[in-house]
Amino acid sequence: MASARSGGTLALAGVLLVLPLILPNRYFLDVAILVCFNAVVCVGLNLLIGYAGQISLGHAGFFGLGAYASAILSGTYSWPPLAAMLAGALAVALLALVVGRPILRLKGHYLAMATLGLGIIISIVLTTEDRITGGPDGMSVPPLDVLGWTLSGEENWYWLAAGLLLLVVVLALNLIASPIGRAFRAIGSAELGAEVMGIRSARYKLMAFVISAVLAALAGSLAAHYAGFVTPGKVGFFHSIELVTMVVFGGMASTFGAVVGAAVLTVLPQLLTVFKEYEIIVFGLVLMGTMVFMPRGLVPTLAGLVGRRAG
Amino acid sequence: MTLLAVTGLGKRFAGLQAVDGVSFAVEPGEIYAVIGPNGAGKTTLLNLVTGIYAPSAGRVVLAGEDVTGLRPPDLAARGLSRTFQNLQIFSNLSAVENVMVGAHLRAETGFFAALFRWRGFEGKERALRAEAAELMRRLGIGELADAPAAAMPYGALKRLEIARALASRPRLLLLDEPAAGLNPSEARELVDVVRGIAASGVTIVLVEHNMPLVMAVSSRILVLHHGQKIAEGAPEAIRADREVIKAYLGVGRHTGVRELQDA
Ligand SMILES: Nc1ncnc2c1ncn2[C@@H]1O[C@H](COP(=O)(O)OP(=O)(O)OP(=O)(O)O)[C@@H](O)[C@H]1O
Numbered sequence: 348m349a350s351a352r353s354g355g356t357l358a359l360a361g362v363l364l365v366l367p368l369i370l371p372n373r374y375f376l377d378v379a380i381l382v383c384f385n386a387v388v389c390v391g392l393n394l395l396i397g398y399a400g401q402i403s404l405g406h407a408g409f410f411g412l413g414a415y416a417s418a419i420l421s422g423t424y425s426w427p428p429l430a431a432m433l434a435g436a437l438a439v440a441l442l443a444l445v446v447g448r449p450i451l452r453l454k455g456h457y458l459a460m461a462t463l464g465l466g467i468i469i470s471i472v473l474t475t476e477d478r479i480t481g482g483p484d485g486m487s488v489p490p491l492d493v494l495g496w497t498l499s500g501e502e503n504w505y506w507l508a509a510g511l512l513l514l515v516v517v518l519a520l521n522l523i524a525s526p527i528g529r530a531f532r533a534i535g536s537a538e539l540g541a542e543v544m545g546i547r548s549a550r551y552k553l554m555a556f557v558i559s560a561v562l563a564a565l566a567g568s569l570a571a572h573y574a575g576f577v578t579p580g581k582v583g584f585f586h587s588i589e590l591v592t593m594v595v596f597g598g599m600a601s602t603f604g605a606v607v608g609a610a611v612l613t614v615l616p617q618l619l620t621v622f623k624e625y626e627i628i629v630f631g632l633v634l635m636g637t638m639v640f641m642p643r644g645l646v647p648t649l650a651g652l653v654g655r656r657a658g
Numbered sequence: 659m660t661l662l663a664v665t666g667l668g669k670r671f672a673g674l675q676a677v678d679g680v681s682f683a684v685e686p687g688e689i690y691a692v693i694g695p696n697g698a699g700k701t702t703l704l705n706l707v708t709g710i711y712a713p714s715a716g717r718v719v720l721a722g723e724d725v726t727g728l729r730p731p732d733l734a735a736r737g738l739s740r741t742f743q744n745l746q747i748f749s750n751l752s753a754v755e756n757v758m759v760g761a762h763l764r765a766e767t768g769f770f771a772a773l774f775r776w777r778g779f780e781g782k783e784r785a786l787r788a789e790a791a792e793l794m795r796r797l798g799i800g801e802l803a804d805a806p807a808a809a810m811p812y813g814a815l816k817r818l819e820i821a822r823a824l825a826s827r828p829r830l831l832l833l834d835e836p837a838a839g840l841n842p843s844e845a846r847e848l849v850d851v852v853r854g855i856a857a858s859g860v861t862i863v864l865v866e867h868n869m870p871l872v873m874a875v876s877s878r879i880l881v882l883h884h885g886q887k888i889a890e891g892a893p894e895a896i897r898a899d900r901e902v903i904k905a906y907l908g909v910g911r912h913t914g915v916r917e918l919q920d921a
């Protein structure tokens with residue numbers, strides 16, 4: 348178990364290190380940065396969906412709140428970007444805490460609907476409050492400036508994004524292998540059994556919800572600074588579905604699965620630019636195909652095949 | 659002092675009185691059995707005592723404290739644990755991790771200690787894992803420690819639930835049909851398992867259809883029928899009780915009166 352974990356982390360670190368050397372041009376580096384940001388969101392979302400067994404169809408909302416907090420606070424109000432980012436993360440943590448408490452009592456479809464509603468409300472607020480957010484046109488975001496030093500260039504952004512992803516993966520793996528992670532997983536597979544063993548399931552569900560929301564907000568902040576621009580496009584319902592599809596396709600309850608899912612489904616639409624209009628259909632097909640042909644997701648299914656062959 | 663005192667406990671489901679004014683008391687160190695035909699209300703009774711259902715009438719007092727209506731985690735914190743008739747296994751954990759979850763209340767660490775593996779975190783986890791593996795050995799499933807729970811055979815899962823419940827170091831352990839689904843030799847081994855647990859100082863409430871097991875280990879037996887207590891007493895007295903025989907004759911095969919008499 349421990350060796351599989353450190354082996355996987357080393358492999359991920361290796362890939363992230365080698366990637367900039369083998370990618371042919373800046374365009375690919377740009378995609379790799381997006382992969383890292385999405386993967387950070389997915390690793391967090393996987394704690395909630397894959398491990399604790401609670402669905403969320405609203406996480407693009409948290410991503411968007413992080414992005415807009417950075418845009419508004421560091422742009423309109425000229426806050427230091429780092430402070431804006433932390434304020435955004437804190438605000439999202441509070442929101443997730445307050446909203447999560449009632450809605451995480453719901454189960455299954457009801458929880459899906461409630462989180463869907465939450466995401467839609469956030470998206471509508473960001474779109475309609477156009478004096479603050481620029482409305483559907485979006486708004487520009489100042490560069491990421493830390494203590495007078497400005498992060499620029501794809502290479503530097505890549506190292507930041509890759510470093511963050513690696514850190515998040517290591518911390519997520521630590522958490523999963525701790526009593527907290529075992530509580531998540533216990534709730535995800537037999538909530539009644541977990542409660543009888545002394546696990547306050549409401550508290551742990553809330554913890555997973557807040558962690559995943561904060562990671563989404565952080566990724567949103569960074570993505571906004573990187574792009575230099577935010578629009579409501581990445582805040583809406585479709586992006587929430589994209590994120591869930593990444594988690595499900597990569598493999599629920601598999602942290603590396605979340606990374607692989609984010610990578611494949613971030614790269615795929617880039618390859619299929621001709622089908623841009625049909626992107627949502629592609630995601631729909633991937634989601635359906637995964638549920639039918641490999642419900643455990645890509646990485647757990649492959650690991651199972653390899654394990655069986657190995658003996 | 660009486661460990662568990664239940665008075666006038668009742669549970670009504672839409673149109674069905676599943677448990678009806680049941681009272682009994684379990685003394686420390688006892689193995690107290692609850693028997694009765696299918697649908698008698700045995701599992702519902704355990705669900706009431708362990709806080710899974712709120713009772714519609716009556717009180718549950720644990721070691722002198724009124725715990726009526728408390729939630730399962732609160733009762734776990736007060737030394738109550740149980741197993742389930744229809745297993746509640748954590749199928750996405752390994753076997754030994756299932757048992758470690760049983761020790762959750764002792765294992766809980768701070769968020770940052772878990773995130774960064776600080777302050778003796780590793781040592782604590784190792785000790786916990788060793789303790790869980792030892793419990794599995796005690797229950798004869800030591801070799802399955804690292805198996806994914808999802809891949810374990812049914813009989814082993816039943817033992818895994820007992821090990822998990824013991825990991826919480828309960829004062830009172832409630833077992834819901836531990837012998838169900840086991841083959842005869844596995845069921846016979848359970849006699850020693852249950853006695854061993856009691857000998858280690860854990861009081862046991864045993865819900866069971868397997869009469870040889872019940873007769874071999876229990877100090878006293880409570881008989882439920884249609885949610886009501888129809889008899890209570892020592893095994894020999896219960897075996898000869900007219901009401902009990904009538905209740906079992908009424909339901910026929912599954913838990914027949916023959917088993918009751920032969921045991
Ligand atoms: N959640 C519930 N909702 C409605 N009815 C229930 C519920 N749980 C149990 N019952 C009913 O209550 C009665 C008692 O059920 P219970 O499971 O307690 O019986 P039991 O004695 O454990 O039986 P068995 O020996 O078959 O396990 C049954 O008629 C059952 O159908």
Ligand SMILES: [Mg+2]
Nearest residue numbers: 700701702743
């Ligand atoms: Mg039952």
